Amino acid sequence: MAYSDKVLDHYENPRNVGTMDKDDPNVGTGMVGAPACGDVMRLQIKVNDDGIIEDAKFKTYGCGSAIASSSLVTEMVKGKTIDEVEQIRNKDIADELALPPVKIHCSVLAEDAIAAAIADIKAKQSDKNPEKVA
């Protein structure tokens, strides 16, 4: 199957590959997996005290589309607030990368990774400020 130029670009030069300390209270870690292809994706976001995502890292084992989806996501989330990032849908990722229908699930994986990372950071923040929890 032919990959789009954007997928190839992210696949050959993945952005923000790496790991952050998952125990850091400002780091949210999301891990998800797709049984269909056995892909595993880890997305980490570092949120500063103003609620802005100042850094993002990923590590993905999977096909080119899965790697490109997670690489793109790290670029999309940087500089945004959690609320803004929650609005990202898999369609935004799939459209940007021109993913073919059989690879849409890779963008689903990336959207779910964002959601999992946000859930993790929110859980950490509510632990830090229990009085803020409604």
Next chain:
Amino acid sequence: MQVDLSSNYFELFALQEKFEIDEVQLVRRFRELQRMTHPDKFASASDAEKRWSVQAAAHINSAEQTLSKPLSRAIYLLQRRDVDLAVETDTRMAPEFLMMQMELRESIESLETAADPYTAAQAARKEVDQHIEQTSEAFRISFQLEELSTAREKAREWQFLDKLLAEIRDTEERLDSDY
């Protein structure tokens, strides 16, 4: 004996609908069914009968492929209970399981640069084989106990492990062709 195209795969092979199957019976019945639907037998048959024989042969082949491999048999058993694995849309897995997947993937990735890649590949394969054995056993038990959500989870994990095994085999083949 007739081949009923509406029968499910277990009925087709006269097998009990459960995870452990009589493999001898599967092979025996498969050959029998193949003989019954062989194109040679339909050389002078009507077009409708010929069409039927082609459909029947396809049904028999997919049934055999599904039931002969333990993982696809497990998935088929769940499908028959209306349990959907949602392999493309449900990405939530136990964090410990995903962590283990990451680690296994990392070690597989480094196989080719290992000092002794053959031994490293063998060790990785053995480890994944053990995980598969445990997972399939856990599937068998939970399915037998009608704990379908556990059975579903185990079948989903098994899919990851199956992919890992394929990955290791690919690496081994690359190693073989490099030398």
